[in-house]
Amino acid sequence: MTRLTLLLPPGERLAGIVLPASLAKAFGRADEVAGQPGEQAQLSRHFKLLPDRWPHAALTRVADAGLDDARSTAWLRADPAHIRPDINGARLLATGAALSMSVQDAEAFLPALRPLFGDAGFLLDAPHPTRWYLRLPRETQLPDFPAPDQALGEDVFDHMPSGPQGRRWRSLLSEVQVVLHNHPHNEVRAQAGLVPVNSLWFWGGAVLPDNATSDSTTVFSDDPVLHGLAGVGTFNTMPLADFIGVESITEDTLIDLRAVRDPKVLLEGWLQPAFAAAMQNQVDFDLADGRIFRLQPSQRLRFWRKPRAVLTA
Template sequence: MPLLTLLLPAGERLAGIALPASLAKALGRADEVGAEPGEQAQLSRHFRLLPDRWPHAALTRATDAGLDDARSAGWLRADPAYIRPDINGARLLATGAPLSMSVQDVEALLPALRPLFGDAGFLLDAPHPTRWYLRLPRETQLPDFPAPDQVLGEDVFDHMPDGPQARRWRTLLSETQVTLHNHPRNEARARAGLVPVNSLWFWGGGVLPDSATSKAMTVFSDDPVLHGLAGVGTFNAMPLTDFTDFESLTHNAVIDLRALRDPKALLERWLLPAQAAAAHAHVAFDLVDGRVFHLQPNQRWRFWRKPRTALTA
């Protein structure tokens, strides 16, 4: 019996939407397991890396520039960012895709920044407009940089790195911000109604893992991290658009739906068909808020259990 795992956003994404009777009944009869909340913990439930670290920069580098390139060095993401000063400090409001970075933005900004990092012994490049990288010697010791989604909306000074290596990176960040603040490309972005690129955000440092394993044979996802992980893993990664239907899956698979924003589409296109597939498969709904529902064929006899009216905690 195949194990079909749906990686889902928090249950609050479906708040206010009534669950159809069949899904409410199936969830009421399912086995619910508590798990560690958070996206990183969610991924770690299904993928095992050796060494047991998640170097996001190296993994996305494998997607953006190839496995051989990713294996050749250590990596640190240095993503374009918009930080807005306010009376209480400075808040990180956007990184990556929300900045609507164009090829022209990259071609204008990257040459101005490269000398700053070249003097420090690091090469800055951007194989993807919203994913920028610093190539590092593999043995480089890095501070603990938080991921952007841990900082968005908060004062960046509360998340500056500590430790013996931190001073060097604080200086590089300060020099970067001065260079970007004075760059004419940001004037062009302002005329186009876009926010300035006035900083970089360092995060996800490390080297590519030696191996990765999973119970799944196939992962359907648009996450470049998981596509990079498949390069060193025992599974295949396919775009989410390559998914056809649950009935055709005869082997273990992970379907990554974390990025979906339309709750109605999430319910109708994915959850209801997955619930129907539980008649012949083990289906797991793994929510990022730390709850996992296991739906299996033999649960249909649990007729005494009440339907679950919502996926919220």
């Protein structure tokens, strides 16, 4: 029996959606397992890294520039960001893809920023317009930098690195903000109805892991982190658009649906077809809030269990 795993957003994303009767009956009869909530915990249930850390910058670098390039050094993401001052401080409102960055934007900003980092011994580049990188010596000691989603909407001063190591990066960031504040390309963005790029967000630093494994043989995902993992690991990744249907599954498969925003698309395009697969295979529905529902063919005999009409907690 093969296993199909669906990585899903939190159940609250499906609020207001009532499951069809057949699907509600299947979820009522399923085994429910409690896991740790959060995106990182969800990924760690299915992917094991050696050593056990998640160097997001190095992993996405594999997807953006290739394995040989990514293995050569340590990496730190330095993504373009928009910070808005308010009466209580300054809030991080957007980074990376949320800024609608183009190749032209990156080519305009990077030449002005590179000398700042070059003086510190780091090289700044952007093989992807929304993902910018600092190339660092492998032995570079970095402070703790939170991921953007941990700080989004919050006062950036609450997330600045502290201590002696942090002082250097706070100073660099101040210089970056001065350069970007005065950069004429932000006027070009304003005329196009886009917010200015007025800061960078450092995060995800480290070197590549030595190896990565997964219980699934094939992973369908649009997340560059998972494509980078496959570059150093023992499984295959393919774009989500390449998945042709549950009837084609012949090996353990994981489908990454965390980025799907439309609950109707999740229900009709993915949950219902996956339920059909559960007639012959094990299907795990792993929600980002930590709940896992496991459907198996033998559960059809649990006729005494009540249907579960919604997936909200």
